[in-house]
Amino acid sequence: MLKNSLDTAFDAGGKVSVGLTATTIVSQWTWAATLLYSCVVASKYGISGPFWYAAGATIQILLFAMVSVQLKIRAPGAKTFLQVIRARYGATTHKVFVVYALATNIIVTANSMTGR
Known part of the structure; x- marks a missing residue:
């Protein structure tokens, strides 16, 4: 049985699925400032503005996911x-x-x- 601690609360004692990890990555990249700027882009360029803004951020999210996997391996x-x-x-x-x-x-x- 794992002790209740802050470290256990971060990753449920290491029992986190791939889907939950992906959700965590997306939620950490979706800052309030990102949502705010997405609305600004929508008002300037219409409905396609937020789509292309999100498409540009996808590359960063994918790279961050690969880096996080390597960090999990090298610094568990x-x-x-x-x-x-x-x-x-x-x-x-x-x-x-x-x-x-x-x-x-x-x-x-x-x-x-x-x-x-």
């Missing part, structure tokens, strides 16, 4: 990219990327709140 215990960075590059680089991740989330939140 890591649940976040920050854990991978800490294991590979050390604590100093980990702290730098924590700041970058926080700054990215602040920028996305500000963009979503201002509608830009």
Whole structure:
């Protein structure tokens, strides 16, 4: 029996199907800013705008899926990219990327709140 912990909550103790993994990848790439910009593209170019916007993002999603499979093979215990960075590059680089991740989330939140 697995202990209840944050790591267990991330991936259900390692018992996650391929379909759920695919859903997770799509939901992580669908930020509020992406949905907002998709609406902007729709208002400018009509119904085909969001379609082509999503088609362009498909390449990124497919590449990210391949990278995530390789990370799962090479770093099976890591649940976040920050854990991978800490294991590979050390604590100093980990702290730098924590700041970058926080700054990215602040920028996305500000963009979503201002509608830009």
